[in-house]
Each structure stands twice: as structure tokens, then as C-alpha cells.
Amino acid sequence: MSLICVGSMAYDAIETPFGKKDRIVGGSAVYVAYAASNFVKPVNLVSIIGNDFEESEINSLEARGVSFEGVERVKDKKSFFWSGRYHLDMNTRDTLITDLNVLADFNPVIPEHFQDSEFLMLGNLHPATQISVIRQMKTRPRLIAMDTMNYWISSAIEDLKLVLTMVDVLMVNDTEARELTGEFSLVKAARVIMQMGPRFLIIKKGEHGALLFHGNEVFFAPALPLEEVFDPTGAGDTFAGGFMGHLSRTKDISYQNLKTAIIVGSAMASFCVEKFGPERLRELNKTEIDDRIRQFIDLVNFDIALV
Amino acid sequence: MSLICVGSMAYDAIETPFGKKDRIVGGSAVYVAYAASNFVKPVNLVSIIGNDFEESEINSLEARGVSFEGVERVKDKKSFFWSGRYHLDMNTRDTLITDLNVLADFNPVIPEHFQDSEFLMLGNLHPATQISVIRQMKTRPRLIAMDTMNYWISSAIEDLKLVLTMVDVLMVNDTEARELTGEFSLVKAARVIMQMGPRFLIIKKGEHGALLFHGNEVFFAPALPLEEVFDPTGAGDTFAGGFMGHLSRTKDISYQNLKTAIIVGSAMASFCVEKFGPERLRELNKTEIDDRIRQFIDLVNFDIALV
Numbered sequence: 179m180s181l182i183c184v185g186s187m188a189y190d191a192i193e194t195p196f197g198k199k200d201r202i203v204g205g206s207a208v209y210v211a212y213a214a215s216n217f218v219k220p221v222n223l224v225s226i227i228g229n230d231f232e233e234s235e236i237n238s239l240e241a242r243g244v245s246f247e248g249v250e251r252v253k254d255k256k257s258f259f260w261s262g263r264y265h266l267d268m269n270t271r272d273t274l275i276t277d278l279n280v281l282a283d284f285n286p287v288i289p290e291h292f293q294d295s296e297f298l299m300l301g302n303l304h305p306a307t308q309i310s311v312i313r314q315m316k317t318r319p320r321l322i323a324m325d326t327m328n329y330w331i332s333s334a335i336e337d338l339k340l341v342l343t344m345v346d347v348l349m350v351n352d353t354e355a356r357e358l359t360g361e362f363s364l365v366k367a368a369r370v371i372m373q374m375g376p377r378f379l380i381i382k383k384g385e386h387g388a389l390l391f392h393g394n395e396v397f398f399a400p401a402l403p404l405e406e407v408f409d410p411t412g413a414g415d416t417f418a419g420g421f422m423g424h425l426s427r428t429k430d431i432s433y434q435n436l437k438t439a440i441i442v443g444s445a446m447a448s449f450c451v452e453k454f455g456p457e458r459l460r461e462l463n464k465t466e467i468d469d470r471i472r473q474f475i476d477l478v479n480f481d482i483a484l485v
Numbered sequence: 486m487s488l489i490c491v492g493s494m495a496y497d498a499i500e501t502p503f504g505k506k507d508r509i510v511g512g513s514a515v516y517v518a519y520a521a522s523n524f525v526k527p528v529n530l531v532s533i534i535g536n537d538f539e540e541s542e543i544n545s546l547e548a549r550g551v552s553f554e555g556v557e558r559v560k561d562k563k564s565f566f567w568s569g570r571y572h573l574d575m576n577t578r579d580t581l582i583t584d585l586n587v588l589a590d591f592n593p594v595i596p597e598h599f600q601d602s603e604f605l606m607l608g609n610l611h612p613a614t615q616i617s618v619i620r621q622m623k624t625r626p627r628l629i630a631m632d633t634m635n636y637w638i639s640s641a642i643e644d645l646k647l648v649l650t651m652v653d654v655l656m657v658n659d660t661e662a663r664e665l666t667g668e669f670s671l672v673k674a675a676r677v678i679m680q681m682g683p684r685f686l687i688i689k690k691g692e693h694g695a696l697l698f699h700g701n702e703v704f705f706a707p708a709l710p711l712e713e714v715f716d717p718t719g720a721g722d723t724f725a726g727g728f729m730g731h732l733s734r735t736k737d738i739s740y741q742n743l744k745t746a747i748i749v750g751s752a753m754a755s756f757c758v759e760k761f762g763p764e765r766l767r768e769l770n771k772t773e774i775d776d777r778i779r780q781f782i783d784l785v786n787f788d789i790a791l792v
Binding site for chain 2: 266267362363364365366383386387389395396397398399400403404405406407434437438440441442471475476477478479480481482
């Protein structure tokens with residue numbers, strides 16, 4: 179059992195109403211790896227880094243069972259850099275700087291060693307890159323999940339439509355689901371998206387939780403009401419990491435188990451927002467994760483007798 | 486066992502992206518009564534109507550076990566009239582007309598016959614009016630719940646603070662909870678509001694569900710993801726009616742049962758938005774309600790083994 183996770187590794191500069199970090203490790207693959215490594219080992223990373231990526235970060239992830247065999251290291255360029263500022267409500271942010279750097283040349287190669295992985299998480303990348311990864315897999319993974327963003331919906335819709343026919347799970351936020359379909363109702367949007375390919379659709383609504391659609395079924399996982407959302411950066415990727423980590427650990431890709439995986443993802447995301455970047459994820463232990471999942475059970479658990 | 490419900494009875498003019506109604510019955514007490522009468526009889530209405538209030542509306546409610554003994558009828562004035570227009574996202578609306586008419590003179594009198602009611606729902610009215618109702622009750626009801634709105638927070642805060650010390654449950658929306666406390670975090674706002682008096686706090690988030698706070702506990706009920714929200718008018722009052730109806734029927738005011746009551750309220754609200762005004766509530770039967778509650782169970786039910 180193992181999980182391939184393809185995505186960016188980056189340095190971020192983040193400004194929230196609570197403070198500022200000029201340089202902190204980030205990128206979708208980093209968050210997915212931190213979250214998933216609580217549940218499955220190895221996490222097979224496929225990414226690209228520059229000469230500024232610190233060894234201590236690599237060591238910290240390797241110590242958690244993350245394999246760097248699929249991470250290309252470019253000697254004469256810098257890592258992907260992103261800088262953003264959050265508004266007071268934490269639901270919206272302005273991107274201040276996007277320096278693609280090494281990411282501009284990212285042409286992922288799946289190591290032979292990773293070919294037996296049963297689970298594949300495609301982070302937010304150009305859909306053509308996502309297609310290239312899927313095509314490199316000699317045996318189709320049991321479950322392929324992908325993220326995307328509004329930028330690809332407007333700039334690479336044909337490639338995006340193609341990759342959608344090749345995956346099992348799409349994860350998008352509510353705005354992206356609406357943009358992809360032109361439907362305001364998320365229920366209608368979900369139906370259209372599932373007709374595009376994915377059997378399962380996860381619509382992330384940030385502090386308002388996440389919806390899982392499958393056929394005519396729908397499941398809802400709330401976000402944990404928190405005293406303070408300190409920094410939302412990476413919460414979506416952490417959600418994906420918890421989700422895929424749970425599936426990889428249990429090897430059960432039934433709708434019933436995907437529901438559970440969404441709760442695990444939501445629990446992991448609720449940790450992520452408590453500190454800057456992946457800081458909170460670094461220090462997490464299993465007891466804390468179990469306690470948090472229990473909080474989710476309490477949050478939605480009720481007894482009822484019908485009328 | 487019976488429920489008193491104090492609030493407005495009105496005619497509304499409603500415009501949504503799906504259509505327009507120039508004149509349809511409305512008002513908080515009407516929605517509460519329609520929803521609660523599925524669970525408890527009698528629903529003891531305390532309200533005021535003008536000479537334009539149609540007998541057919543009264544008959545329709547009376548047939549459902551709603552008592553009009555506490556409804557004052559004013560011969561030379563018209564009923565409260567409200568007109569509003571919803572925006573495309575259905576979360577915001579513009580009030581076009583508010584004609585208080587008879588509501589300007591509303592001075593509710595609790596009939597002797599209603600004195601034994603164990604449950605009291607105070608709809609959105611001037612907090613001084615809410616206080617007057619509570620003071621008229623010779624025996625304090627087992628559970629008093631109240632609604633309020635931003636208008637009273639800004640114009641009658643001292644009366645509002647007083648009535649908050651006299652009730653068990655406050656229901657507000659997220660914006661109102663923030664305005665009342667100056668706290669953006671709903672968890673922090675909840676703590677402040679419970680220190681003002683109510684043991685239970687319900688924060689309604691519209692299409693994003695509702696939170697129930699009690700001590701250090703929190704429970705979340707989602708809204709049902711719907712294909713179409715046709716008209717949100719009255720959804721909050723319908724929620725309150727389902728909530729109080731369930732409590733009145735079961736006579737159990739434990740935290741555990743309040744959670745269930747929130748699910749029932751959410752189920753009732755999900756019907757309300759399907760048609761104009763209270764049209765959908767009028768035609769509802771118990772089988773439909775049971776089916777809808779089952780949908781809520783499916784929506785949040787999951788199995789989990791801890792990590």
C-alpha cells in the first residue's frame with residue numbers, strides 16, 4: 179500500500195490579520211505529504227525543487243516516511259515562490275507574488291519504484307501535467323484523485339476536460355464548481371461534473387465544510403468551529419492529504435469509506451489553520467488526531483426517532 | 486403540552502430570481518405555527534392582524550390545531566406588510582417596503598387559557614414586547630426561546646440585554662451574533678452571548694447550516710443541499726417552528742434532544758424554501774417529513790475507527 183502525491187513544493191510569504199511570515203515552506207505536495215504521512219508510509223512525492231530548498235525540510239519529511247525519489251532537484255534555479263495576503267474574513271486572499279521558478283519546467287517523471295502505488299493524488303497543476311502522470315502509470319492506480327483551480331478552468335479547459343475523464347475523484351471549491359459548470363446550485367453543478375468523468379466529487383466550502391457527491395448520494399462534513407483561524411494556507415491540500423491518507427491506510431474505496439475519509443481530511447485541515455503554514459502539522463501526534471476526530475463525531479452526532 | 490408562539494402575522498410581496506408574488510401570507514408567527522403544528526397541538530398564537538387578513542388563512546391554520554384566541558383583530562387598520570427582493574445568491578435581500586400598520590400598536594396579551602403552556606417561542610419583535618410577554622406568564626414556561634434581529638441590536642440594546650437574561654435559547658444568524666458581540670469568530674461570539682443569559686445559543690448560517698452552542702459543547706446541523714432555493718422567506722421562522730415543535734412534542738429539554746430538534750428544524754426549513762412563502766408548508770405530510778429527516782441522517786452519518 180502506498181500513495182503517490184504529485185504537486186508543488188514551495189516557499190510562501192504569508193500575511194494574515196494575526197501576523198506575517200516572510201518565508202515558510204509550502205506547496206500542495208508538502209501539505210498533502212505532512213497530512214497523509216500520519217496514515218500511510220511511504221508517501222511517494224513527485225515534485226520539483228530549486229537550490230534554495232533546505233535540507234532540514236527534506237529531512238523532516240523523510241523522517242515521516244516521505245520518499246523524495248521522485249523529486250527533481252534543479253541546481254541553478256530557485257523553488258516556486260508564492261506570496262499572499264488574507265482579508266479579515268479569511269475566506270478571500272490576494273496573491274501578491276507568484277514566481278514559478280523551477281515549476282515552469284516541471285515535467286514529472288514517475289520512478290519505477292513508485293509504479294506499484296495504489297493511490298494517486300494529483301495536486302493543482304496544469305491538467306496536461308496531470309494527464310502525463312496518469313499515462314506514466316503502467317497499472318492504473320485503484321483510486322486517482324485530483325485538485326484543480328479556476329486558472330485552469332479558464333486557460334486549459336480542453337486538457338482539464340480530458341483529465342476529468344481519467345480520474346475517480348475531483349476536489350474543487352464551491353466557486354470552482356460553479357465556474358466549471360455555469361450552474362449556481364451546487365447540486366446541479368455536481369451532477370454536471372460527475373457527467374464529465376469523476377465518480378466522486380468533493381466540493382470544499384472552507385469554513386462551511388465539504389460535500390461529497392456520488393451518484394444520487396450526498397454527504398456533508400462540517401468544518402470544526404474554531405476560535406481562531408490563524409492561517410488558512412494549505413488547508414485544502416491538508417484536507418486532501420488526510421482524505422487520501424485514510425483511503426490508502428484502509429484500502430477501501432467504497433462510498434461509505436470515502437465519507438469517513440472526508441471527516442479525516444476535515445480533521446487534518448482543522449489543525450492546519452491553527453498555525454502558520456505547515457507548522458501545526460509538523461508537531462501533530464496520533465492522540466491529538468484521534469481527539470480531533472472524536473470532536474467531529476460529537477459535532478454531528480444526534481439521536482432521532484421519526485415523527 | 487402546548488406551545489405559545491408570539492410574533493407577526495403579515496402579508497408579504499416577494500421577488501426572487503424565480504418569480505414574484507404580490508401578496509402572500511407571511512410573518513414569523515405564521516411560519517412558526519405552520520411548522521410547529523406538525524408536531525404539537527394546540528399551537529397558541531399571540532399576534533395582531535388587520536381587517537385585510539383573510540378568513541381562509543385563519544381557517545387553514547385553525548384546521549392544523551392553531552388557536553387564534555391570542556390574536557388581536559383590528560377593524561380599522563391593515564395587517565403588517567413587508568416587501569423584499571432577493572439577489573441571485575439568495576443569501577442577501579433588499580427590503581423594499583415595511584408598512585407596520587397594526588404591528589405599530591402590538592401590545593400582546595396572553596389569554597388565561599394559554600397560561601399552562603410549557604414552551605414559549607418569542608418571534609422577532611421589540612425586546613420590550615418580548616419582556617412584556619414573559620412577565621405575563623404566571624408560571625415560567627419550561628423553555629423560552631427567542632429570535633431577534635440587527636435592528637434591535639442597534640436600536641434597543643438595553644432592552645435586548647434584559648430579555649436575554651430571561652430566556653433559555655437565543656436564535657440569531659451569524660451576522661447578528663457578530664454584531665451583538667463585536668467578535669468575528671462565532672466560537673468567541675457564542676461564549677460572550679451565553680454569558681449574557683441564554684444557556685443555549687443557535688447560530689443560523691442559512692444554506693451553510695446551523696450551530697448549537699451549550700457550555701463548552703457545540704453541535705452542527707447542515708442545511709440540505711438543494712437543487713434550487715426558490716424563496717428563502719420564512720426559512721428561519723420555519724426552523725424555529727420545527728425546533729420548538731419537536732421539543733414541545735417530546736417534552737425533553739436536554740442538550741441531546743435540542744440537537745435532534747435542530748435537525749427537525751433544519752428539515753422543516755428545507756421544505757419552506759422550495760416554494761413561495763408558506764405554500765410548501767401547507768401541503769406537507771408526515772411521510773414527507775420523515776423522509777426528509779432520513780435524508781439528514783444520510784447526509785451526516787458516517788462510520789469511523791480511530792487512527
